[in-house]
Amino acid sequence: MNDSPLLQCNDVRKAFPKPDGAELLVLEGMNLELREGQIVGLLGRSGSGKSTLLRLIAGLAEPTAGQLRYMGRPIAGPAPGIAMVFQSFALFPWLTVFENVALGLEAQRMPRADIRKRSLAAIDLIGLDGFESAYPRELSGGMRQRVGFARALVVHPNILLMDEPFSALDVLTAETLRTDFLDLWAEGRMPIKGVILVTHNIEEAVLMCDRILVFGSNPGRILSEIKVPLTQPRNRLDPSFRELVERIYVEMTARPPGGSSAARQERFAGLGIGSVLPRVSSNLLAGLMETVAAPPFNGKADLPDIASDLQMEIDELFPVAETLQMLRFAELEGGDLKLTEDGLAFARSELDERKRIFTRHLLTYVPLAAHIRRVLDERASHSARKSRFVDELEDFMNEEAADQTLRAVVSWGRYAEAFAYDDDHAMFSLENPT
């Protein structure tokens, strides 16, 4: 009987309708199986749809196509055997720790005495003894997330869903909570049979999971599945641990197979005016180029090394690295970041020369920047309304992405002094204030 999976996702697809009738695809071809005794990690950057998949499993949203089954039954709305732990804890500030924990049982209309017994047991298990009558505001972040865990465990779920549960905590607290959780899990003291963990922290995934699904973006899809054969408790410094981390970095920086995935087009590859640009400040770009150019990297750096050197999570590091790649200041492959000739030249130069190099690359490799500059050059007034470009962008992307893209290009254009922008009047121009 234990052979039937706790959870099954078959060809799940999720899309949101856009105002113009087309649809925005966020998840595609999701196949996933959770069996008893497993922790499965969903690893990816923001926008890779991993949280969306978690919400589909939780019954908080519905798939556009495909099937989700919990213990063999299709999921329609929140299922009684699936509980969730939230990134921002999602505690009710007006309820005490005890009341917060008891809430899920109240909803089930369990007899009072049982609610009390079970809630106290859960509070005890998760190490919150003595805090029953405290309000969440009185607790530290770590204690709050413990309440989140207790609240989820008290309903005795078969599956525990965790949405980046440690990412709002400081490094030390997060580590304590992870270890405590793994101990309870290993000892079988929690009433749960399987766990799905969403994270963007590669080490966390390798530390906690039995299997890791690496997600790619635009639209969200599974790039690869990685088994973690290490035994618990795991050691971060163990060479086989490091090797797995390195391997995941390689997976995540791999060029898309075939290169012609329509999905990839929205970001960087085959870059047209209609591609979404990330908001990465020129300071970050310059800083990363300088770091990679300097010893010990000398122009070529291993991403895990640089991530731990700079204390950056992949969510922060990848956009910067990819922007460098887009501007042809660096090559990103096989988990390495290698500066190009111009990248090295930039890192060595003074401010004026840097700006000259940056302008050249911006106007050559970012079609939107080139387009704005061309329009301004052609007009007698050398000025143009922002709305004009917004309209053009919105043919390709939604309003929010268009706004982000324009902000990115404005910030780079200002740094390069390629054009000026006046926010009060929403006007682009060639004049800089004197």
Place this chain on the structure above:
Amino acid sequence: MNRFAPQAFLRDFASRWDVLAFIVVIGLIAFLGETSRGLFAPLSQLEITPLSLDPSHLPEYAARTTFRMLAGLALSLVFTLTYATWAAKSERAGKLLVPILDILQSVPILGFISITVVFFMSLAPGRVLGAEFAAIFAIFTSQAWNMAFSFYQSLRTVPLELTEASESFRLSPWMRFWQLEVPFGMPALIWNMMMSMSGGWFFVVASESISVGSTTVALPGVGSYIALAIQQKNLSAIGWAIATMLVVILLYDQVLFRPLVAWVDRFRVEQEPGVRVPDSWALTMMRRSRLIQASTVAFHSAVLWTSRAVKRGDEPLVAAAAPKRRLDVLWVSLVVAAVVLGLWHIVWVLIKNTSPREALEVCGLATLTMLRVFVLIALASCVWVPVGVWVGMRPRAAQIVQPIAQFMAAFPANLLFPIAVYGIVSWKLNPDIFLSPLMILGTQWYILFNVIAGASAIPAEMRYVAANFRVTGWLWWRKVALPAILPFYVTGAITASGGSWNAAIVAELATWGDTRVKARGLGSYIAEATAAGDFHRIILGIGTMSLFVVVINRLFWRPLYYYAERKYRLT
């Protein structure tokens, strides 16, 4: 061993907070009984026991006025929880309900009284109850719209993760409403309640002594007392009424709102530890007292019990998502029909009973009143912005002045009108000019306390920078102080402007004994139409005023507000 320890026994039996609480509770019950006794008396009762200017009656009158206030507040709360919830939960209904609320907000509240008093009197013919209804309804109109708006906004901004948590733990909609949505909306709701309370006092005073055409009612209360005092030119009675009102508002603030504000602090979602919790002796009493604790536990259990009793809908998500086209069509056609009917009715009534020339004239009067409002706001700003900034930069001074400013805003300024009118009559001043300040007498305080709040919110670092670079004088005002307080100032000015339009109806036409002083404007037009019971002119006047207020809000205040929020809000 078995020695009887009286002190310990007493401590167990009742804390001193219990004693205090007992007195307050019994006092409240007695008060409710006392004041509601007269409700079913026939109207003629009012003539048999006419109002008396003897100050010894004032406590009773004040109690009655307060009772009306509470009733209006309770009604507003019920309205808020239903109307706003409906508007937020049903997309279809929301499309109509929200704009309606927006327009209702712009209708002058005294206009509601003029129109509705006859209707309410006919509900309970010949009984005091009808007149009470009208007065309570006036208070309701001064609070309900604000409160409903605030609750609607809250419902729309419940943090997504909290909603997901309550869904994931399968709370029934009923439970979700009481456990998540109401608590979440509570802080904003209480704050709005307190703010609109200020308006409430103004209108409860104005609505107690109502006369529309031949229908004249003077309900026992502070408002009627002062109306009588005006009629009899009794200056000392007016002094007594003002003193009474000061005490009433102070009590209301201490016993009702301070505890509420302190209590509601726990419902704030931003969970920053270390933020100072507002304190209130009354709340401490309630918390410490076992009597009151027991009753809050009872309320909590009631919520949980009803949650259990209400059947939970285990319907799948699918059903709710699919839009029902046919119902949509029906809904839209119903709305269109209602609008067309309403429009036709208004046009027909107006064309039949008034001339286009009159309409034009009313617009001219409205322009006059508008001019007054703007000039007064500008004048008040010139005075209160510098004062507010000065006070706001000094925490000590702010602590003293801020509550006073809020208190002044709550004080019904119309109680002070007779004194001003007395002055105008005695010195034969030009009423077109000298009646005008009355419009802003009660509302200017909104500007002051918002500016104080803004100035105290200027980060210390920003002030250090200014001092460090020796930014002083006019440059300091232009580059530091004024931009920093602008969002706050605009909020205050909007409230002040709205309040002044409302006050115009009372301020532009004032009496002292049999002397009438009148300033030309839309306010006096409506007041005269009301006194004459000329229903069509009331409609024309109020319609025009609502139109002016809506247009000014849309074209002037709202853009200014967004501009200030976007550009100058310090976060």
